[in-house]
Amino acid sequence: MDGLKNNKWLKKMFDIKEKWALVYGRETFCADMTTTQRSESMNSVIKKYVSYKHDLLEFFEHFQRLLDDRRYDESVADFRGNQSTPAMTFPCKILQHAASIYTHEMYEKFKDELCKGIDCEWEVDGELGNQVIYRVTPYGKTSHHLVTYDSSTNSISCSCKKFEFARFLCSHALKILMTLNIVKIPDAYILKRWTKVAKTGNVHVSSESSPEMELKAKLSFRYKELSYLYMQLMTKASECDEAYQITKDGF
Known part of the structure; x- marks a missing residue:
């Protein structure tokens, strides 16, 4: 009888888990995700590229296309973040x-x-x-x-x-x-x-990488870092006439 009561109590607690479960994880960093939304989102994306009908070679070919598209979207987001500032809804x-x-x-x-x-x-x-x-x-x-x-x-x-x-x-x-x-x-x-500088820092390249891959990694890092610094310079220089003129003459 006691076991049956315990099972009913546990089932009742599980049914209202959204009211108490989150409390026990609030001190754990979860990037503000409270559900399985990340994995569900990735599953949805993968289904657009691969199918159970694909053989192993076709799977990797389509999966590589998925990676290329995701990297392109990431590059577009990086460029947008470095080249523009969000519009202010109110001055604060x-x-x-x-x-x-x-x-x-x-x-x-x-x-x-x-x-x-x-x-x-x-x-x-x-x-x-x-x-x-x-x-x-x-x-x-x-x-x-x-x-x-x-x-x-x-x-x-x-x-x-x-x-x-x-x-x-x-x-x-x-x-x-x-x-x-x-x-x-x-x-x-x-x-x-x-932050916008999340990708800045030391460039880590595998010891097995070719000189050509190392060069590409360094050039990519330099471009991202200089783009961010250039945007900061333009923002500061546009705030007063003297700084604007000094920056303009420097170019």
Whole structure:
């Protein structure tokens, strides 16, 4: 009888897993993915290129075509990110900072969090040395989150664990940063993989690579790094007449 009750209890808990399962994984980085959407998306893409009717050789030929198309799309996205800046929906320093460092896709996610944060209500919940704890309540909600800001280290954390889970700041933390008139995202909360310079760094080439492959890898790296630096130079130079003229004369 006890075993039957336990089975019923476990089944009931499993049926409402969406209400409790996520809590146990909030401190694990999952790139903000809460479902099997990544694998399902890849399965859908692969089905457009390969079929069970293909033999082994045909499979690899079509799979190579898939890789080539994905790399081309990636190159287009890189070029778009390095050559343009997202349009500002409203003039906000921290949003401008996000636009200058994040990729277009991550900028949109950051902007959504920022917009949600604007409507949040807050109040001081307590203080402990350099730390101030804020109670932040989202618009239309009765529940709240606790945001802790440490002025000595310029560090911030939220009980929702959004940063730990997705590696970008949540609306609750952004509300407090805006309230404190902090106009730039603290460096500790900028994950390189979400930025325009995610691919910059040392070029690692296999020891078995030919000299021709090594040269291509170096040229690709130099092009990406110089493109990003050139865009930053143009952005800064366009902000005042003197810098604009100096840059123009330099070319």
